Amino acid sequence: MASPSRARRGAAARVPPERALTAWLAGFFPRDPARVPIGIGDDAAVVRCASRELVLACDPVVEGVHFDARTPRALVARKVINRNVSDLAAMGARPEFLLVSIVFRRGTTPRAQRQLFAGLRAAAGAGGAQVVGGDVAVADGPLVVTVTALGRLTGRALRRSGARVGDTLHVTGPLGGSRLGRHLRFEPRVAAGEALARLPGVRAAIDVSDGLLVDLWTLLRASDVPGAVLDAAAIPIAASARRLARRDGRTALEHALGDGEDHELLVAASPRLRWPGLACLRAARRPIGRLVAEPGLWLETADGRQRVEPKGWQHVP
Amino acid sequence: MASPSRARRGAAARVPPERALTAWLAGFFPRDPARVPIGIGDDAAVVRCASRELVLACDPVVEGVHFDARTPRALVARKVINRNVSDLAAMGARPEFLLVSIVFRRGTTPRAQRQLFAGLRAAAGAGGAQVVGGDVAVADGPLVVTVTALGRLTGRALRRSGARVGDTLHVTGPLGGSRLGRHLRFEPRVAAGEALARLPGVRAAIDVSDGLLVDLWTLLRASDVPGAVLDAAAIPIAASARRLARRDGRTALEHALGDGEDHELLVAASPRLRWPGLACLRAARRPIGRLVAEPGLWLETADGRQRVEPKGWQHVP
Structure with a gap:
């Protein structure tokens, strides 16, 4: 949401619509200024983490692969956030911040866009995390939503390695x-x-x-x-x-x-x-x-x- | 690269190929264990940041929007990393860690995939940053590469606001x-x-x-x-x-x-x-x-x- 992009076919309007979208998104996603001094709307976000050690996951969902064209957009949003939160959970981490990059299929209605945004807000809130930035683009292809989740450890990191015979x-x-x-x-x-x-x-x-x-x-x-x-x-x-x-x-x-x-x-x-x-x-x-x-x-x-x-x-x- | 995904049409091979890809990627991208205790190959990465204050950007590039089908994949990789690094630069931040999520067009050759990975490695290295995780998926659609960049401030954060008449x-x-x-x-x-x-x-x-x-x-x-x-x-x-x-x-x-x-x-x-x-x-x-x-x-x-x-x-x- 820091710097929305799209094909620029022909002259842009006086106030490019993606600037208006960015302003709308900055108000739509709640922000705790103590933890997120700079959120959606600048070149990048600035966050304050609980510690210097961070746990990071980044997974997309793609229409036709992870969900189908009829899946309600709120559930698409929930799935992509929770996939990433689950990756943090498997390390023993708790989510703090999320970045969301969306490539909408050209012609997606504003209503369908808002359903996706609402689902992202709800799933982020349910996970105790804040959406702090990202990007919105439009293309001739399936909907792709990519989430990056940043979390913190409250114990040690649980790895896939470390198991032993007898466990x-x-x-x-x-x-x-x-x-x-x-x-x-x-x-x-x-x-x-x-x-x-x-x-x-x-x-x-x-x-x-x-x-x-x-x-x-x-x-x-x-x-x-x-x-x-x-x-x-x-x-x-x-x-x-x-x-x-x-x-x-x-x-x-x-x-x-x-x-x-x-x-x-x-x-x-x-x-x-x-x-x-x-x-x-x-x-x-x-x-x-x-x-x-x-x-x-x-x-x-x-x-x-x-x-x-x-x-x-x-x-x- | 933590948990690759794709449509699973029919039974998987004994060693699913994406597991082999993840192992290959874990060796392909250099990792400084002091700053990246857990990199590619677990459910999520664990990194040690220089400070608790982080700068975050997340932008994609999409075939047909930000580059065309003939663009060399190494340049696609360079563009998507540098777009995000430039967002950090505009805040006064220096890049440290990168996450990369790739949705390949179905049928992309292993050679074209390797060209993209090689471009990512080169551009990350040029920017002084480490690729620490992400995901690889395949879909019936354009190539989408999404990068999340994490950076640190060495001065204050440069905002878009703050300019005054007379500047x-x-x-x-x-x-x-x-x-x-x-x-x-x-x-x-x-x-x-x-x-x-x-x-x-x-x-x-x-x-x-x-x-x-x-x-x-x-x-x-x-x-x-x-x-x-x-x-x-x-x-x-x-x-x-x-x-x-x-x-x-x-x-x-x-x-x-x-x-x-x-x-x-x-x-x-x-x-x-x-x-x-x-x-x-x-x-x-x-x-x-x-x-x-x-x-x-x-x-x-x-x-x-x-x-x-x-x-x-x-x-x-």
Whole structure:
């Protein structure tokens, strides 16, 4: 919003409309002047952080990839902010500031633009973060919204590496619900991430964005651990994964293992970890599996143990 | 690069290719572990800033808007980084960290992707900044590259507001060269911005991105100053603006006044400012005009004074 850009085809109006938009946006997004001395409307923003150590994430959402043309723009806004906030949560960080770059499809109505802005404001507020700048452009192509999130650590940084053979595996909530809308409406696990980052026995964490098996495989590789055994009966399955299973012939467990964008945290912890009584960690207390020296991913069911591959499936349009 | 995304049409390969890309990018972009304890390859990056006060800019470039399909990808990369670095420079800030989000057009060759990455690495290095994270996606649409730049102040923050009637106007270099390629190859005025931010008589600054007249008008409105008189003979004109003028029938001065993306700094300063002998400020010493109480923009030539409108022209494909 600092310096909006667009194709300049022909002479501009006396007051270029993007200057008016910038002024409108500067009033639309709330600003705490103690933390944001200079916000939307100058060449760049100036912010005051809680510490010199910052956690940074930057992810886009694209029409046709992460949402479809009919998705309400307020939900598009919510998804792109929460995707980034979830990345911070997986590090144990709390969001503070957001920058938003929007490339609108040419011909987008002012009403649709305002719906997106309103969704950004609501999702930023829900996450306790301030939108401090960005840019608005127009192009002949799909809507692209890119968010950069800046956060701070209140404990240590939770990495993907650091897990060890013998660790137990945990998730912060049910999996498999993304295809029936949760990919737009998930709640980033900020409080759980902060709590986990303060527990000494927590060794590694990752945001479940590509699917439990794929993200578990990523955590193993980052940690240099050969394998993991998942306990099928212990994996929490979203109610909507069961509904979806009745329709599409896959099992609910398959959705829980393979569908991405649940945005729960997958955590490896020392088997000696004592879990405190924090409500935000209740879902994470029961292990869903453990890390092993045997290479590969294994699934234990009532029928025995079978090898599984780290696969994800498409879960967005 | 923390969590690459794309449409997942069909089952993924055993090692999803984006994980391999992330690992490659983590090695490709240099990282100073003292300032970037966690870089590309985790859920988010962790950086250590020089101070708690940060300057933030976030601008995209879009194929068909800011560059065309034939523009070498290394120059696209250079433009998007330098656009953001120039926004920092206009605040008096020095870049430290960059995040890059890329939406490749489906079917982009690995070679074209590598050219873009190489351009990002070169431009980041030239600016003294580190690429610490981001994302890579693929879509059916134009190439979109969005950069977030984080910088630090070494003096005060230079705002667009703060100019007063009686101030002199200055630019850090020649204008009007963008259409003949300078919009891809400009040098952001980081050293000049830092030097200006330490001079007590400098009152306001803005990056010339939309054209001298439009950006001057923006500075006036931000500063609540009614008008400005420009001295046509004092405005430094790029050699390429003269070449362009011989071709297209406009005057070189028109290009200097109206074409955007020169990315020089436009500065308002006290008429009592003593300019030091810094080489980076040599171009800025001679005033190109002054701020007046009379409303509007005025151009003084040998033929007298005429009113001009704050207009920009299209300067990119």
